[in-house]
Amino acid sequence: MQPKWKEQLEQHRNQRREDIIQAAKELFITHGLTKVTLKDIVEACGISKVTLYKYFRSLDEIIFEVEIEILSAWLERTNQTVHQGKSGYEKLQSLLKQGVDSKDNADAIRFIAMFDTLYQEEYPTPELESRFRSFLRSGPHPFLALLQEGVADGSIRQDIDVKAIGYTISNIVIATRQRMILRGKLLHQDQDVDPAIVLKHMADMILAYVKS
Structure with missing residues (x-):
């Protein structure tokens, strides 16, 4: 059971990270990169700032991840x-x-x-x-x-x-x-x-x- 539990946890983390990126992407495109704050992203995702910091340390880091995702596509x-x-x-x-x-x-x-x-x-x-x-x-x-x-x-x-x-x-x-x-x-x-x-x-x- 333990390996399966770890796999499910990793999937959950990956999904949460992707949800943050997608929510931020929508905010950036709608409002612009300089108008969006971490508070806006937290509210859009329905998570706490503490949870956000488990995945990203700064707004710049999220912006770069969105750029990389777009270029990858x-x-x-x-x-x-x-x-x-x-x-x-x-x-x-x-x-x-x-x-x-x-x-x-x-x-x-x-x-x-x-x-x-x-x-x-x-x-x-x-x-x-x-x-x-x-x-x-x-x-x-x-x-x-x-x-x-x-x-x-x-x-x-x-x-x-x-x-x-x-x-x-x-x-x-x-x-x-x-x-x-x-x-x-x-x-x-x-x-x-x-x-x-x-x-x-x-x-x-x-x-x-x-x-x-």
């Missing part, structure tokens, strides 16, 4: 997409098309934008910096992996710096999607260009640049 979806296509170029094309066509995940995009704004200059603690960097480096970056595959199979040009171009593409895609999703309505009115067209041209320019 994106990586999981991406890993399903990269199998579409015979060459590295075709798989990159498929991945970019998915990003252009997707109308979902506006909340995730909004949270990432707030995270980038809040932590512009430095991370709050060495521990969180190490945790976040370890997550980012825990596996191959999708764009870098596809560029490497394309260079190897000849579908992507051989003269590029894969790391530099891969992260350039990543930053362009993230920044453009943030702008088109979060301010798309006003940008459409200001510039008289459909945000969907902007995203399509972005993908086309990237693909034209890297194609062998």
Whole structure:
């Protein structure tokens, strides 16, 4: 009975931790990262502050866990997409098309934008910096992996710096999607260009640049 009891306890702890993350995520997206307090999260979860501190030591720690969860979900979806296509170029094309066509995940995009704004200059603690960097480096970056595959199979040009171009593409895609999703309505009115067209041209320019 003891091993089963320990397993049930661990499941309960994991579920409670996930409940805290999800409640905090909803509060952050609704009110913004700088407006939410630990007291707000405690009240939303229906737990005590003492219980919260058993799982998280600070508000920053919760914010980082939400960011990691959002990025992990994106990586999981991406890993399903990269199998579409015979060459590295075709798989990159498929991945970019998915990003252009997707109308979902506006909340995730909004949270990432707030995270980038809040932590512009430095991370709050060495521990969180190490945790976040370890997550980012825990596996191959999708764009870098596809560029490497394309260079190897000849579908992507051989003269590029894969790391530099891969992260350039990543930053362009993230920044453009943030702008088109979060301010798309006003940008459409200001510039008289459909945000969907902007995203399509972005993908086309990237693909034209890297194609062998």
